[in-house]
Amino acid sequence: MAEDNSYESMLCVKPEVHVYRIPPRASNRGYRAADWKLDEPAWSGRMKITAKDKMAYIKLEDRNTGELFAQAPVEQYPGCVVEAVTDSSRYFVIRIEDGNGRHAFIGLGFADRGDSFDFNVALQDHFKWVKQEGELAKQEASDIVAPKLDLSFKEGQTIKISIGNIKKKEAGGAKVRPMGGGLLPPPPGAKAGGVIPPPGAEPTVSALPTNTASILDFGSFVPAAQPSSDMWGDFTSAGSNSSKDAVKSGWVQFS
Numbered sequence: 001m002a003e004d005n006s007y008e009s010m011l012c013v014k015p016e017v018h019v020y021r022i023p024p025r026a027s028n029r030g031y032r033a034a035d036w037k038l039d040e041p042a043w044s045g046r047m048k049i050t051a052k053d054k055m056a057y058i059k060l061e062d063r064n065t066g067e068l069f070a071q072a073p074v075e076q077y078p079g080c081v082v083e084a085v086t087d088s089s090r091y092f093v094i095r096i097e098d099g100n101g102r103h104a105f106i107g108l109g110f111a112d113r114g115d116s117f118d119f120n121v122a123l124q125d126h127f128k129w130v131k132q133e134g135e136l137a138k139q140e141a142s143d144i145v146a147p148k149l150d151l152s153f154k155e156g157q158t159i160k161i162s163i164g165n166i167k168k169k170e171a172g173g174a175k176v177r178p179m180g181g182g183l184l185p186p187p188p189g190a191k192a193g194g195v196i197p198p199p200g201a202e203p204t205v206s207a208l209p210t211n212t213a214s215i216l217d218f219g220s221f222v223p224a225a226q227p228s229s230d231m232w233g234d235f236t237s238a239g240s241n242s243s244k245d246a247v248k249s250g251w252v253q254f255s
Contacts, residue, residue, distance in 0.1 A: 011056065012049040012122035014115050015063060019043040019070075020107035022093060031083065033091040036107050045069060047108075049122050054130045056123060058082070058094060058108075070096040070106070077123040090116045 018041035025031060046063040049056060058072040072094045074081045083093045091109045110116040153159075 006053050008050050008052045010048065011051050011126055012047075012118055014047045014110065014119065016111055017045065017047040017060070017115075018109045018111070019045075019060065020109060022105060022107045030086040031093050031107075033085045033088045033107070033109070036091075038109065041109070042106075043069060047119075049119070051126050054133075056126050060096075072096045074123065077127045082123065089113055092116075092119075
C-alpha cells in the first residue's frame, strides 16, 4: 500500500465530553436527549477534531493515556455522521466506525454550551473551506481547457482611430449669439426706425420720414390741398371758423 503523507491538522480539542448509549430512533422526527440516561454516561474523556485533506475525524481519546476509544470519519457536514438532537444544543448523535466496515451510533454530550458551539463551528469552517477549494479547482481546470484570448498587438500592427465629427462640431460652435437683453437682430429688409435698440447698445440714427421735415420747418408754407404730405391731418378743411377755433383751442396755425 502507498504511504499516506498528507498533513493532519487540528481543528478543535475539548478536554471533557460524555458518551451515551442511545435507544433506537422511535420516529423520523429525530433523537431526543431526554430519552438517554444523562446521569449515567457510558464513557467520559477527551475529544479531538482533526482534518486530513478533505476528511474530518472526530476522535474520542482517554484524557490521561491518549488511547483511542472511538473515531467517526466525517465526509460532509451537515450529514448523517453528525446529527443534532431535537431538544438540546449540547448533545449530538455521531456514527463511529471500527475500521472494518462496521459502525454504530452513540450519543455525544458536552458539559458547556460553549464547547458544543465550538464543536459545531469547527466542522462548519472545515467543510466551507473544502467547498471553496473545490470551486477554485474547477475554475482553474476550466481556465486550462479554454484557450486564452490574445489581445496583444503583433509586431508591425497598428490601429487607426477615425474622429469624423470634429469639423461639424467646430462649424456648429461658430453660431452668432443673440444681442444683449434677449432681443434678436432685425430680419433683413426691415425698417430701421421700427426696431428699439437693446440696452447698452450704441444708439443708431433712425431715418425719419421726409414729410416730417415740412412740419418742423416754421418758415415754409404747407399747402392745405396736400393732406397726404401732412402727417398731422388737414386742419383747414374744418370750415370757415376753423382758424378761430384753433386759436381758442390752443392750436397754432402755421403760415
